[in-house]
Amino acid sequence: MPDPKVKYNRTRIAPTPSGFLHIGNVLSFAITAALAKQSGAKILLRIDDIDQARADKQYVQNIFDTLNFLEIPWDEGPRDAKEFDVEYSQLHRMGLYNEALKYLQDKKLVFACNCSRKQLSESPCSCYEKQLSLTADNVSWRLITSPNDRLAIKDYNGELIQAILPTEMNNFVVRKKDGFPAYQLTSVIDDLYYGADLVVRGQDLWHSSLAQYQLAIALGRDDFNNITFYHHPLIKDTAGNKLSKSTGATSIKYLREQGKSASDIYQLIAAITGINEPVYNWEQLVSIMINKH
Template structure:
């Protein structure tokens, strides 16, 4: 452990909506390396609330990939059975619903049945309708203020001030199917597990700001003390980030093609434009953190 910042707990939090790809491996490697440098325990948290996309094959792939590549975690499920029995987000549904009811009671959310076209043209009258909280087949949106300045703790030191980006205006906290949305479950989970350090890709900066805003209106002051590290993305081509739908970049596909773990780390290193050879996740992350 270095003499730099010290943290209590971070997390690896994949969504089981596809087979894990090389970009996930880079993020997990950086997370594990920074955890070891800062004394943080690593929690494995699999975000399976979106039941329309979550799949048992993809949950199993999380364990297969981490074990194959030797990327460690200290807390959380040991295997798929343990996850389903004890750690699925379904088990924390009451916590999410408590937060949603708190938002509704404070008048901070509204039911919205508008189409995407209506939302795009800002022709959305739903905010003033005061729908009952048990209204079916509507999304519940947070009433947001794009002028509120939020303070985000940065791993590199200091505080970054930010306001909600336009794409996060009145973002969804409860989906049409009645299940809590990602931004809300992520905030509640991070608070529930005592996370104080989060590593994620630069593409999730808008989500970081949205989650900080949500925590502030919930009066969850603990969230404001979380430190964030946003790392560069691994790109499939200029302007195109890797996707779980791109099977050729999945670890599962590469394993089936006979690639060894060290070869996978070398491929990622090459995609980052780094010439120094690597053989494990620590070496990969050390090189990536120098960029």
């Protein structure tokens, strides 16, 4: 956990409305709320709906239902689904995303790719050599990355963790074939736009943090250096796999339909993470986790 004396301005809860939220999401939200309370940061609710093919109104509503049911607080952002649609959807920030894409295009930092998923599953993309037009139909844009560059991410202890971009993230997509900006780009632009200086996310997104740092460098956004990252352990299923959004037994919607209370859900998360003490809310859950480790 961060030094209690360190203060931050803003963090965010940033779910994607592509499925019903599960207990893994709740753990991440609880850790975010605890870090915010400790550091004095405001919590922004940012719903990442740029993937319109997967975003669904029922999943947007589920985000508000879950946060309210589990009494996880937020200070800024939409209070309900209607306000989200009218003011906070990522669609309202398309101008910012397109401005960033235009910058990358003008600086010749991207190339067009027409690889199919099947091709990419069989061999790495080789479209850089093809020099396809960025304005061609059915092409994505990939950032020209530097695989040997050492990237430095500021962690919760204030230390710089150095690493290189993993092979699977080389030349990652910043604009999809449908013309919409990709997750890595919208996340960077949103964090900078809203002034987030503390980002809490699962350990599975460490590679994304590195990719986003490299993208910020390409965009000339040195202010991304000011962001501290906290990567927390994940809750996994009985087979040891990361949980996914679903209507299954780990979704909050399912648990509520089974008559579980908020404290029941926190107790379930505690048990899965190896805590045997009674837990009734997110503050108790995270506090015991900290002391346990």
